[in-house]
Amino acid sequence: MSEKPARSFDHVDTWVFDLDNTLYSHHLNLWQQVDDRIRSYVSEYLKVSKEEAFRVQKDYYKRYGTTMRGLMTEHGMEADDYLAYVHLIDHSPLKPNPELGAAIEKLPGRKLILTNGTRAHADAITKKLDIHTHFEDVFDIVAADLEPKPAKQTYDKFLKLHGVEPKSAAMFEDLARNLTVPHELGMVTTLVVPDGTREVLRQDWEMEGRGEPYVDHVTDDLTGFLVALR
Template sequence: MAQIDTWVFDLDNTLYSADCDLWPKIDQRITAFLVHLFGLDGLSARALQKYYYQRYGTTLRGLMDDHGVGAEEFLAFVHEIDRSSLLPNPTLAEAIAALPGRKLILTNGSREHALLTAEALGLADMFEDIFDIVAAELIPKPELVTYERFFDKHGVDPQTAAMFEDIERNLVIPHQKGMVTALVVPKPGQSDHREPFEIAAAKSFPHVDYVTSDLEKFLRDVLDNGLILPRQGDGGD
């Protein structure tokens, strides 16, 4: 990590813990959107939602491709949630602020959602910018073109950048491009609201350089050790 000058963070289930109720709230709003859009019952709407999510990477992408649904209305509706359960995380804010170089958010969510969530966590001033699903022209991670657009827009050299993510498949392309990759996993015994196919079945992947269940401790260890760490599983795992 000694050469890193750009630190890239996913948002949901990465900058806040996996047992937070934020993602379930968004998930429920997506189901409600499909209920109203198609007149389906809740179970049918949820099944369709998960089908689109697994096939297209986001439910929105499936709705756009198959039904011409507009992104603006969808994103505004599903991210209109109560964030009062999020508490400021000064330890994480201090660690991110101390990292040398640029800090960016790369998310499949909306910019507004990222801004409001970062603000609730006390991280609003930590990041130079947010690259959201709209900036990606509505093509989600883990598609190659999404990362290429991100690199181009923000002038990021992947050879000197690190990425933190909670979904291991979203680290495949970053690793191929030369980024240092870190998978953020739940703490032992912690609830995990993600879909089963999103949860890593193993702790060792060729495209994952580090695994940690404690992002704050991991970043402190990076700083305290002069940005040099052994790979795979150290720093809070």
């Protein structure tokens, strides 16, 4: 029995992008700053050592989609202070990326961001990359009622709010598990992986899934991939 061919982009009129480690290179390790601040927050909030905070952080991230959702579920944490604290990072490693901006601009149709981060975090990053003008809107964790990807209801809320027909949309993500629901809904899915020559700070499970049937395409060069689509 032959494998089904990967879905093409010929019919796509809505382009949906994750934010962190998707619209900027993994090797910048910008997310590591957020990761470190999450660990500090967990340590202080639960009054545990940094070592125990690391264990809890990664356990909740894997089981709940975000550490925040785990803290809310397991400990009744309020999200506002957490979100403000963990996204207070130095964005200076980011530089304008005119090539990526041009590639996004030339895609036919709408462009949206769907992130488990905050709108403020997305705005800061896209402005530093100088690509913010190419996106119609940002659907963030607050718009998702604090329910992160890969929860199906998060994608359903996004699609309904923005009037997106999934069968004519494409999704770009750096975590394969976050492409499961989009693929089931009919979206063309692309997994953005680290440049093979770069060292990145990721857990093993975060790097899995590139060979799964819900991943239509894989690239370690988002800009080049988008240019080639034209």
